[in-house]
Amino acid sequence: MKDKPYVIGLDLGGTNSVFGIVDKEAKIVSTVSVPTAGHGTADNYVKNCTAALMPLIEEVGGITKIKAMGIGAPNANYYSGCIEDAPNLEWRGNIPLVKMFQESLGIPVVMTNDANAAAIGEMTYGAARGMKNFIEITLGTGVGSGIVVNGQLIYGSDGFAGELGHVIVEKNGRDCGCGRKGCLECYCSGTGIARSALEKLANSRKPSVLREKLNSKLEAKDVHLSAQDGDELALEILADTGRRLGEACANFAAFCSPEAFIFFGGPTRAGELLMSHIRNAYDENVLFVYKGKAKILLSELDGASAAVLGASALGWEI
């Protein structure tokens, strides 16, 4: 470890691939961003990324100073090291990205999905330091989750465990992108919150500044910004979202009785306007043996760098 004081984190998103060289104190010593699309093949992508990374690697004393690389990516399979049929990336089929970066950089590489990377990041650098049992819930375009039990992330039999955003919470509820109905993420992701705003505006006759947003693109952040200004309808939408999350977490507790549920992502910027409702609904709905045990916490990962830090944390796990 003393000889290899750095890891590389890669946050591979639909638009950009952000690389960071990270030390054990969670300091990102340098960073570089490469567009994810436009390289033609995945081989070219890896070649161009490696070229962009080389100056950063030389700066810290060369590749021998780097322990490993961690990648957080959509549809990433921890076991196979492949990105499997990612609808938002330009590569089709299974891309063995772990093997490709290993060969290109000559260091160990490990990859998992974004939410799992956030959970590992939280355990290494954030609100879950010292915890052995917790659930990270990421609220973004979708709802993701990373579940840690006995200090280990749950990957399951196939590498795809921990899709709590796709637990069905409303029978015959809203259409979900997964092709089914009523998944948690249809209600509690950023997109879900925007859908709730539309529904609320349709059903209610209350005045709300959100009505003025109907001509433009109504987003989740409009809801929490309006709520912070005291908009009653926006406050109701956050209360409904929190209630659903709290009810869902009460069911999740029956699985692994975690020490904490840690919430990460844009919609958590609503702060207590959301979190208080999660806590109340959790307390009201959880089985008596779990009552008063799990904490409901905000992530302590800095939003801007969390994805890179989370991915890099995988590198220390090798």
Place this chain on the structure above:
Amino acid sequence: MKDKPYVIGLDLGGTNSVFGIVDKEAKIVSTVSVPTAGHGTADNYVKNCTAALMPLIEEVGGITKIKAMGIGAPNANYYSGCIEDAPNLEWRGNIPLVKMFQESLGIPVVMTNDANAAAIGEMTYGAARGMKNFIEITLGTGVGSGIVVNGQLIYGSDGFAGELGHVIVEKNGRDCGCGRKGCLECYCSGTGIARSALEKLANSRKPSVLREKLNSKLEAKDVHLSAQDGDELALEILADTGRRLGEACANFAAFCSPEAFIFFGGPTRAGELLMSHIRNAYDENVLFVYKGKAKILLSELDGASAAVLGASALGWEI
């Protein structure tokens, strides 16, 4: 191991405490049953059980031949080694049964709840041999569960993880013994199936042999026995029960993506009349990434000896 070829299993039930001396091939070489109640104090219970066990221990060559003892008991906490406020036992408060048997017998003792013991038994001797990720679901008076991830049983932060019978599957549904409404076990335990029979008889005008049972105590086994004779209403009840279990398991898959769900207990004697509906509802409801992966299996633990075997299997884990 060669020197200590046996473990003791204790199935501690509300009525009887059944002890078995078990070898590595899952053969129960001898067994003795002691009434659980009527000993006054827990101290006397342990003393009387030890006296009853001694002849069996001598028979296999003395206590030095015994590696450990495993206990499956209601409200047992794996971490603390205590039975905590068990409503169906005569002892109040926290009973440190592990410590008491350790001192009385002079061998390591480990304890968990009945469903967890069944899961360990299934992994050691039954349908889950060789599996690292599976969920055991026990259908009896209640619905219990034991969840195995990475080859380890999930105990959670407090020793009480894995209460999938208390996942709420129907908002504002049937009253549950836990004080909440709509838990899985209100519908799919033996008791839940009997409740479904009452509801079905109330709502339907179809003839059914179950109507003749309304004067006596209508039980879950009446449902599957009538179903096996072709009773249409009984078949519908099993279909409803299987559908609920399959839908619930589809949600459970999003947690830990298990290789298998293994069903244990009285109501599973309905066989394919129940299991086929679990499979169909699971396939219809599970997220696409998990489709076609998990097996839906019957326990391979012999019903009569499963509880003792399950408890004994804990002894090999030490």
